[in-house]
Amino acid sequence: MLKTYYFTIFISFIFENGITFDKGALSGLPVQRLSTNVVRHVYQRTRGKITIIGVGGVFNADDAYEKITSGANLIEMVTGMIFEGPQVIGEINRGLVKLLKKDGFSSIEEAVGSRNPLKQV
Numbered sequence: 001m002l003k004t005y006y007f008t009i010f011i012s013f014i015f016e017n018g019i020t021f022d023k024g025a026l027s028g029l030p031v032q033r034l035s036t037n038v039v040r041h042v043y044q045r046t047r048g049k050i051t052i053i054g055v056g057g058v059f060n061a062d063d064a065y066e067k068i069t070s071g072a073n074l075i076e077m078v079t080g081m082i083f084e085g086p087q088v089i090g091e092i093n094r095g096l097v098k099l100l101k102k103d104g105f106s107s108i109e110e111a112v113g114s115r116n117p118l119k120q121v
């Protein structure tokens with residue numbers, strides 16, 4: 001059975017920078033690039049064999065697509081929902097359909113990791 005790991009930028013930030021919970025944490029745009037890099041790294045290290053949830057700075061379809069093409073199978077968003085409102089989910093879904101078509105994909109699954117090809121080991 002495929003294990004699902006829940007990576008959040010919260011956790012990676014705490015481990016990498018020694019930030020403790022009492023000081024709070026970052027979300028939204030400041031963590032967008034950092035969290036995508038975590039997705040890219042985990043996708044490479046796990047050879048695309050586990051389910052990755054991309055989270056951190058997703059506000060629109062382009063942001064979601066960047067995480068998917070980096071290796072995320074699922075997208076989670078918190079700050080984007082707060083700033084954009086719940087209708088953003090439908091907008092992202094419609095935007096993703098356009099982006100998939102533009103790249104010649106017929107499913108999200110095909111797009112996962114497509115801009116982060118697995119390096120030879």
Ligand SMILES: Cc1cc2nc3c(=O)[nH]c(=O)nc-3n(C[C@H](O)[C@H](O)[C@H](O)COP(=O)(O)O)c2cc1C
Nearest residue numbers: 008009010027028055056057058076077078079080
């Ligand atoms: C108000 C708030 C509460 C959160 N609570 C949790 C939590 O309980 N556990 C957790 O792992 N991450 C928590 N997070 C972190 C989010 O899951 C996410 O990793 C982070 O906000 C980056 O995504 P975003 O840019 O879409 O907000 C929380 C974030 C916010 C803004």
